[in-house]
Amino acid sequence: MSVEKLIEVRNIDKYFGPVKVLNNVCLEIYKGEVRGLVGENGSGKSTLSSIIAGILQADGGKMFLKGNIYNPKSMIDAQTHGIGMVVQELGTVSNITVAENIFLGKVNNFKRFGIVDRKKLYKSAKEILERVGITDIDPAIPINFLNFEDRKLIEFAKVVDENLELLILDETTTALSQKGREIVYDLVQKLKSQNKSVLLISHDLDEIMKVCDTLTVLRDGNVITELPKQEFEENKIKQYMIGREIKGHYYRPDAEGSHEEEVVLKIKNLTTFRGVKNLSFEVHKGEILGIGGLSHCGMHELGRALFGAEKVLTGRVIHCKTGQEIKSPFAAMKLNIGYVSKDRDKESLVLADSIKNNIVAAGYDKVTTGKYFIFPKTENKYVDEQIESLRIKCTSRNQYVQYLSGGNKQKVALGKWLARDPDILIVDCPTRGVDVGVKASIYQILYQMKKEGKTIIMISEELPELIGMCDRIIILKDGRKTGEFKRSPDLSEANLIMCMI
Numbered sequence: 001m002s003v004e005k006l007i008e009v010r011n012i013d014k015y016f017g018p019v020k021v022l023n024n025v026c027l028e029i030y031k032g033e034v035r036g037l038v039g040e041n042g043s044g045k046s047t048l049s050s051i052i053a054g055i056l057q058a059d060g061g062k063m064f065l066k067g068n069i070y071n072p073k074s075m076i077d078a079q080t081h082g083i084g085m086v087v088q089e090l091g092t093v094s095n096i097t098v099a100e101n102i103f104l105g106k107v108n109n110f111k112r113f114g115i116v117d118r119k120k121l122y123k124s125a126k127e128i129l130e131r132v133g134i135t136d137i138d139p140a141i142p143i144n145f146l147n148f149e150d151r152k153l154i155e156f157a158k159v160v161d162e163n164l165e166l167l168i169l170d171e172t173t174t175a176l177s178q179k180g181r182e183i184v185y186d187l188v189q190k191l192k193s194q195n196k197s198v199l200l201i202s203h204d205l206d207e208i209m210k211v212c213d214t215l216t217v218l219r220d221g222n223v224i225t226e227l228p229k230q231e232f233e234e235n236k237i238k239q240y241m242i243g244r245e246i247k248g249h250y251y252r253p254d255a256e257g258s259h260e261e262e263v264v265l266k267i268k269n270l271t272t273f274r275g276v277k278n279l280s281f282e283v284h285k286g287e288i289l290g291i292g293g294l295s296h297c298g299m300h301e302l303g304r305a306l307f308g309a310e311k312v313l314t315g316r317v318i319h320c321k322t323g324q325e326i327k328s329p330f331a332a333m334k335l336n337i338g339y340v341s342k343d344r345d346k347e348s349l350v351l352a353d354s355i356k357n358n359i360v361a362a363g364y365d366k367v368t369t370g371k372y373f374i375f376p377k378t379e380n381k382y383v384d385e386q387i388e389s390l391r392i393k394c395t396s397r398n399q400y401v402q403y404l405s406g407g408n409k410q411k412v413a414l415g416k417w418l419a420r421d422p423d424i425l426i427v428d429c430p431t432r433g434v435d436v437g438v439k440a441s442i443y444q445i446l447y448q449m450k451k452e453g454k455t456i457i458m459i460s461e462e463l464p465e466l467i468g469m470c471d472r473i474i475i476l477k478d479g480r481k482t483g484e485f486k487r488s489p490d491l492s493e494a495n496l497i498m499c500m501i
């Protein structure tokens with residue numbers, strides 16, 4: 001890290017309507033520095049980084065880039081100044097190719113005699129992909145063919161060009177599996193060695209402590225402290241973030257697995273259109289079953305198939321109590337099965353609607369009195385219980401979900417199903433983007449559900465979460481089961497990884 005200052009953010013204020021979300025924020029990033037930015041959900045991290053990346057404009061304060069006033073009017077303007085950001089949710093455009101996404105707005109540069117030279121376009125895109133370490137994605141395919149993780153990686157390729165001086169990563173790694181994360185960490189190291197800078201937003205404190213040189217903690221829009229690497233200490237950082245100590249167990253406290261005898265779901269020779277290949281297993285009442293693996297292992301498709309939302313080629317998912325086959329989300333919901341998708345903005349939430357309507361959407365039968373009546377009081381209580389227990393940071397239950405921070409959106413996606421109290425809950429990356437305090441509460445809620453005899457199927461890319469919470473873990477590779485582990489104090493990440501690669 002050099003002593004040359006790249007960017008200085010001085011006394012930045014930001015309001016959304018009457019609400020002040022950044023208050024007099026100051027931040028400096030030096031050349032070759034990897035700076036972490038942490039804070040609770042809704043503390044202002046994305047807002048601050050969006051201002052630096054030209055996506056939002058500040059209401060007060062100044063920014064300087066290499067000593068000169070810096071006031072980007074748009075993301076493209078920021079990029080021409082060497083500042084690129086990978087946003088929290090999907091930043092790619094559907095229905096066009098990977099290459100067209102990479103060269104969005106610049107495809108005309110590949111025109112010869114009025115026609116786009118596709119060969120040249122794909123070749124250039126391939127070079128860019130390789131530059132960031134992505135070798136297995138064909139630039140000519142429509143981006144819709146890729147899963148969430150690969151689409152996220154394409155965004156890296158888009159922002160990392162020779163011009164880049166500061167790369168901002170907003171909660172990107174939690175959307176990635178281990179392989180994707182390694183690509184990102186390698187890239188961060190490469191940029192650092194070239195004296196370029198990185199601003200890394202993450203709720204994964206292990207990652208922050210490993211990757212960053214310095215750290216800024218935000219709370220309620222205020223900078224609480226700045227720490228150099230030698231002062232990084234997990235508990236201290238958590239305390240700065242949430243202003244109190246996290247007491248009790250983070251994961252569940254018991255060391256041995258347990259569940260009832262009763263089998264609630266039977267999966268028989270399941271093969272889906274994408275991902276899953278000839279998979280058979282059973283899930284029990286009162287069990288937390290973990291499903292893990294690398295990004296393309298089929299675990300996300302499996303989650304969708306268990307909820308009847310994925311095209312099944314052969315095999316069956318059977319609800320044992322009724323003997324019914326689960327063939328659609330409607331059938332699954334009638335059997336009191338819930339599902340939280342990894343792709344929360346597209347599959348779990350209606351962004352242009354209120355928190356209240358999103359949470360009630362899965363539970364109309366729970367708030368209806370008699371056959372037809374919904375009393376506002378009952379409905380509001382149903383929603384407010386989730387807002388309180390998950391500490392959803394919002395102006396009111398009527399606030400539109402699109403105006404919530406990423407982590408708070410995730411809480412709404414989860415609250416929608418927790419409120420319904422399902423007998424079987426399938427959660428795909430349940431704590432993605434959620435801060436450490438709420439993460440602990442979510443784990444407690446899931447453990448409590450298990451103790452009440454509910455079944456939870458937890459699909460996760462976070463191995464500590466699987467080890468910490470599950471009674472049993474199934475590992476998939478190329479859509480097939482390659483390992484199965486019972487809960488044990490001796491179980492390590494290395495045991496699981498052996499079956500993943």
Ligand SMILES: Nc1ncnc2c1ncn2[C@@H]1O[C@H](COP(=O)(O)OP(=O)(O)OP(=O)(O)O)[C@@H](O)[C@H]1O
Pocket residue numbers: 016017021039040041042043044045046047048171393394402403404405406407408433
């Ligand atoms: N467009 C918007 N309109 C109104 N309020 C907004 C808007 N965008 C963000 N907010 C609010 O600003 C506050 C800060 O949000 P921000 O996304 O910066 O938080 P964050 O620290 O990045 O959170 P997370 O860890 O959950 O991603 C939140 O209370 C959020 O609801």
